[in-house]
Amino acid sequence: MTNSIEELEHADVILAIGTNTTENHPVIGAVVKRAVRQRNAKLIVIDPREIALTKYAALWLRQKPGTDVAVINGLMNVILSEGFEAKEYVAARTEGFEALKKVVEKYTPEYVETISGVPADQIRAAARMYATAHKSSIMYAMGITQHKTGTDNVKSLANLAMLCGKVGIESGGINPLRGQNNVQGACDMGCLPNVFTAYQQVANEDARTKFEKAWEVKLSPKPGLTIVEITNGAAKGDIRALWVMGENMMLSDPDLHHVEEALKKLDFLVVQDIFLTETGRYADVVLPVACFAEKDGTFTNTERRVQRIRKAVNAPGDAKTDWEIIAAVADKMKYPMNYAMAEAIWEEMRQVTPSYAGITYGRIETAGIQWPCPTTDHPGTRYLHKDRFTRGLGLFHAIEYIPPDELPDKEYPLCLTTGRVLYHYHTGTMTRRAKGTTERCPESLVEINPADAEKYAIHEGQMVRVTTRRGAVEAKATITPRSPEGTIFMNFHFHEVATNLLTNPVLDPVAKIPEYKVCAVRIEAA
Amino acid sequence: MEKKIPVTIDGRELQALPGQTILDVAKENGIYIPTLCYHPLTTLVGACRVCVVEVEGARNLVASCAMPVSPGMIVRTDTEKVLEARRMIVELIWASGDHNCLMCESNGMCELQDLIYQMKIEKPRFEIQSPGYPVETTNTMIMRDLNKCVLCGRCIRACNEVQVNEVLDFQERGSRMKVGPAFDSDYSDSSCVFCGECVEACPTGAIINTQGRFAGRPWEIEKVRTTCTYCGVGCQLDLNIHDGKVVKVTTNRDYGTPNGGSLCIKGRFANDFIDHPDRLKTPLVRDKNGDLQEATWDDAISLIAKKLASIKKKHGSDSIAGLASARCTNEENYLFQKFMRAVIGTNNVDHCARL
Ligand code: SF4
Ligand code: SF4
Ligand code: SF4
Numbered sequence: 001m002t003n004s005i006e007e008l009e010h011a012d013v014i015l016a017i018g019t020n021t022t023e024n025h026p027v028i029g030a031v032v033k034r035a036v037r038q039r040n041a042k043l044i045v046i047d048p049r050e051i052a053l054t055k056y057a058a059l060w061l062r063q064k065p066g067t068d069v070a071v072i073n074g075l076m077n078v079i080l081s082e083g084f085e086a087k088e089y090v091a092a093r094t095e096g097f098e099a100l101k102k103v104v105e106k107y108t109p110e111y112v113e114t115i116s117g118v119p120a121d122q123i124r125a126a127a128r129m130y131a132t133a134h135k136s137s138i139m140y141a142m143g144i145t146q147h148k149t150g151t152d153n154v155k156s157l158a159n160l161a162m163l164c165g166k167v168g169i170e171s172g173g174i175n176p177l178r179g180q181n182n183v184q185g186a187c188d189m190g191c192l193p194n195v196f197t198a199y200q201q202v203a204n205e206d207a208r209t210k211f212e213k214a215w216e217v218k219l220s221p222k223p224g225l226t227i228v229e230i231t232n233g234a235a236k237g238d239i240r241a242l243w244v245m246g247e248n249m250m251l252s253d254p255d256l257h258h259v260e261e262a263l264k265k266l267d268f269l270v271v272q273d274i275f276l277t278e279t280g281r282y283a284d285v286v287l288p289v290a291c292f293a294e295k296d297g298t299f300t301n302t303e304r305r306v307q308r309i310r311k312a313v314n315a316p317g318d319a320k321t322d323w324e325i326i327a328a329v330a331d332k333m334k335y336p337m338n339y340a341m342a343e344a345i346w347e348e349m350r351q352v353t354p355s356y357a358g359i360t361y362g363r364i365e366t367a368g369i370q371w372p373c374p375t376t377d378h379p380g381t382r383y384l385h386k387d388r389f390t391r392g393l394g395l396f397h398a399i400e401y402i403p404p405d406e407l408p409d410k411e412y413p414l415c416l417t418t419g420r421v422l423y424h425y426h427t428g429t430m431t432r433r434a435k436g437t438t439e440r441c442p443e444s445l446v447e448i449n450p451a452d453a454e455k456y457a458i459h460e461g462q463m464v465r466v467t468t469r470r471g472a473v474e475a476k477a478t479i480t481p482r483s484p485e486g487t488i489f490m491n492f493h494f495h496e497v498a499t500n501l502l503t504n505p506v507l508d509p510v511a512k513i514p515e516y517k518v519c520a521v522r523i524e525a526a
Numbered sequence: 527m528e529k530k531i532p533v534t535i536d537g538r539e540l541q542a543l544p545g546q547t548i549l550d551v552a553k554e555n556g557i558y559i560p561t562l563c564y565h566p567l568t569t570l571v572g573a574c575r576v577c578v579v580e581v582e583g584a585r586n587l588v589a590s591c592a593m594p595v596s597p598g599m600i601v602r603t604d605t606e607k608v609l610e611a612r613r614m615i616v617e618l619i620w621a622s623g624d625h626n627c628l629m630c631e632s633n634g635m636c637e638l639q640d641l642i643y644q645m646k647i648e649k650p651r652f653e654i655q656s657p658g659y660p661v662e663t664t665n666t667m668i669m670r671d672l673n674k675c676v677l678c679g680r681c682i683r684a685c686n687e688v689q690v691n692e693v694l695d696f697q698e699r700g701s702r703m704k705v706g707p708a709f710d711s712d713y714s715d716s717s718c719v720f721c722g723e724c725v726e727a728c729p730t731g732a733i734i735n736t737q738g739r740f741a742g743r744p745w746e747i748e749k750v751r752t753t754c755t756y757c758g759v760g761c762q763l764d765l766n767i768h769d770g771k772v773v774k775v776t777t778n779r780d781y782g783t784p785n786g787g788s789l790c791i792k793g794r795f796a797n798d799f800i801d802h803p804d805r806l807k808t809p810l811v812r813d814k815n816g817d818l819q820e821a822t823w824d825d826a827i828s829l830i831a832k833k834l835a836s837i838k839k840k841h842g843s844d845s846i847a848g849l850a851s852a853r854c855t856n857e858e859n860y861l862f863q864k865f866m867r868a869v870i871g872t873n874n875v876d877h878c879a880r881l
Binding site: 004005006022024025026027028030033034037038056177178179180181182183184185186187188189190191192193194196197202211215217218219220222223224225226227230233234238239240241242243244245246247249252253267268270273274275276283284285286287288289291292293294295297298299300301302303305306307308309310311312313314316317318319320321322323325326327328329330332333335337339342345346348349366367368422423425429430431433434435436437439440 | 665666667690691721751753755757758759760761762770772782788789792796805808818828830831841847848849852853854861865866867
């Protein structure tokens with residue numbers, strides 16, 4: 001997030017797009033609802049599904065799945081034609097405006113209506129509301145990123161925010177809500193194929209030299225493979241060994257048949273996890289690890305706040321922490337890693353990580369600190385890009401709308417969109433073993449609009465078969481107007497209903513994120 | 527500088543800020559006024575009147591939690607009249623419920639119990655008449671025993687104003703007034719999302735966390751502050767430990783942002799996976815028949831080191847890849863990518879941020 005969670009509560013307008021906040025980030029959901037109910041903030045929801053936030057929204061734009069770029073361009077078209085853009089800000093702090101203007105020109109509200117199904121008047125109203133408020137904040141989540149055009153979607157939101165001068169101000173900004181507790185941290189720590197910690201490029205010689213010195217070893221300048229490329233590489237036989245630390249690819253990756261094939265083909269697979277996961281079943285070695293309550297360390301939350309976790313109980317049996325295991329293997333491979341405790345790793349990390357350099361365990365004992373925090377007397381950073389962007393000027397990207405990869409047709413007449421539900425988390429390894437959450441949500445349901453249910457003669461609670469070009473699964477139907485007509489919704493928490501047997505593995509070319517939010521399906525009574 | 531307002535409480539001349547209530551000023555200056563319906567994050571209602579004080583010139587006692595200070599106000603918190611009024615209120619509350627502390631989960635952290643103790647009330651002067659409500663045990667997370675409810679309304683305000691879930695309200699007004707979801711339904715049949723804000727707000731044992739029931743008295747429990755393991759909000763919470771086990775989760779408003787004491791169902795109630803019998807306890811290595819068999823750490827680590835080294839030698843560093851985890855700590859992720867890069871010699875390291 002460019003800004004902080006607590007700042008959201010003081011925004012005048014909150015634009016929530018592609019985020020089912022009350023289910024996926026419930027405590028931020030509460031912040032948004034308080035802003036609306038108690039501080040008269042105006043909420044604009046842009047989402048195909050009738051998520052709970054729509055109840056609090058001043059405006060709800062129900063776009064067809066995958067048409068986000070068109071809608072955002074439509075908003076900018078209105079802003080420009082009505083002269084609401086932040087002219088001084090655009091002139092002083094951005095570049096690429098002319099190109100943007102040119103592309104946006106043809107996205108009139110009427111034209112966008114034909115693409116997205118959102119009435120032109122609603123686009124006008126939303127544009128005015130967002131642009132004319134003083135503090136307008138955008139928040140988004142996987143509904144924006146899990147598309148073939150995910151990067152375009154994100155850039156379009158950045159265009160919108162910069163056009164209105166809403167980046168670099170208190171209670172404004174562009175705020176991606178991170179799904180997993182430490183996604184932010186895993187990225188910051190360099191668990192990406194092209195960067196070391198704090199996004200220092202492996203291809204950059206200075207960065208590499210720095211790490212070579214710190215780690216006393218020669219490093220490869222060649223960016224590595226992303227998760228989906230690794231799977232493809234394994235299937236082709238280029239990747240021979242894979243070490244998986246706490247991921248459950250066999251449920252979370254797109255196109256599970258393909259993942260299975262890839263895992264089977266590996267010469268050697270190591271999986272370390274707290275439970276024997278679907279992925280672990282294919283492993284040559286499975287290692288038991290401590291969970292969050294059984295170890296010390298830090299997580300970085302979605303607003304860049306580094307916070308402590310603390311060991312409260314012992315791990316079961318012989319389970320070890322993930323870092324102890326890594327260090328043990330490194331030792332065996334003649335690269336000694338001697339750390340007495342998690343804090344020792346932290347101390348080493350912050351020497352090579354400028355944005356984390358000023359954060360110590362001592363400083364975050366009672367309250368977390370938000371990076372960038374370059375020195376130990378720096379208070380941390382509540383919101384980014386205050387006076388300048390990281391790259392200097394903010395760059396507009398002129399982006400054309402591209403439809404989703406797979407659209408409904410005769411054979412597969414409906415659209416499938418996937419996501420999470422409040423009561424479960426990711427692949428369900430933890431929440432499905434927790435009593436309360438399982439009691440609230442014991443099984444996977446396919447959400448179907450009443451009109452579609454009638455059309456396909458499906459009634460509440462009936463088992464249905466959902467089929468795509470890649471596979472079929474069966475699950476119980478629930479009939480609800482939450483799903484728009486022509487679109488069904490499924491979650492991916494249940495291994496019995498492996499939704500990712502269905503999803504389209506086509507990737508966003510830049511971010512390499514699969515298009516989980518749109519594919520074409522057929523449903524029938526099972 | 528905002529203009530200070532002079533007030534006198536119990537003979538002490540104090541400076542207050544505009545907008546502060548008598549209670550705020552008293553608290554700030556270490557003057558004790560008991561409260562019950564007061565919840566710092568929600569609307570001030572002054573309903574229970576446990577916090578009454580005498581204000582010079584006012585005809586009746588005033589509820590200090592809801593009364594803003596005015597210049598020159600003279601307040602007394604400890605007169606006979608005040609003490610008697612409070613005592614009467616507390617005795618009435620006691621008599622109108624089933625406050626059997628012996629079996630109450632809140633024994634030792636109950637605000638009603640504390641008030642009775644402080645006021646040295648041995649027995650209420652009124653006959654005890656419990657309303658005789660059935661105890662709600664239809665879910666495994668939140669138990670409600672409205673016979674212990676003091677009708678303070680804190681749960682209602684917490685649900686509506688803090689979490690804005692808009693589930694709870696006063697039902698059936700009048701002598702049988704009670705709190706709960708619409709149509710007097712159980713939580714599990716209502717729109718309740720089990721955030722547990724009402725559990726945290728309830729001053730008595732009327733709404734409790736079922737998971738911690740019979741799992742240790744408050745004074746036997748050790749609290750360890752940590753960060754929720756689920757979503758990216760990073761809520762701060764206290765794991766409650768008894769006998770080496772996590773028995774439940776509580777929160778503390780003083781931890782401040784990002785969650786200010788609020789949680790969702792996952793952070794508050796979905797931690798029992800920690801001692802689930804399915805937890806992996808020993809390393810497993812696949813044997814000749816293709817079955818996973820228990821192994822020692824030494825064997826498992828040696829095997830991994832040997833295999834990785836030989837594959838690296840035969841097929842090169844880039845034939846090996848690693849997936850780190852958005853679930854692991856920063857320290858572990860740092861070490862993992864360092865391992866892949868420095869020990870294996872590849873940049874094939876990613877995690878599922880994208881998924
Ligand atoms: S658990 Fe949460 S949603 Fe349910 S009644 Fe209590 S405060 Fe309201
Ligand atoms: S249930 Fe608890 S919080 Fe709610 S009104 Fe009764 S005593 Fe107060
Ligand atoms: S308690 Fe809920 S909202 Fe808070 S971090 Fe955990 S999962 Fe997210």
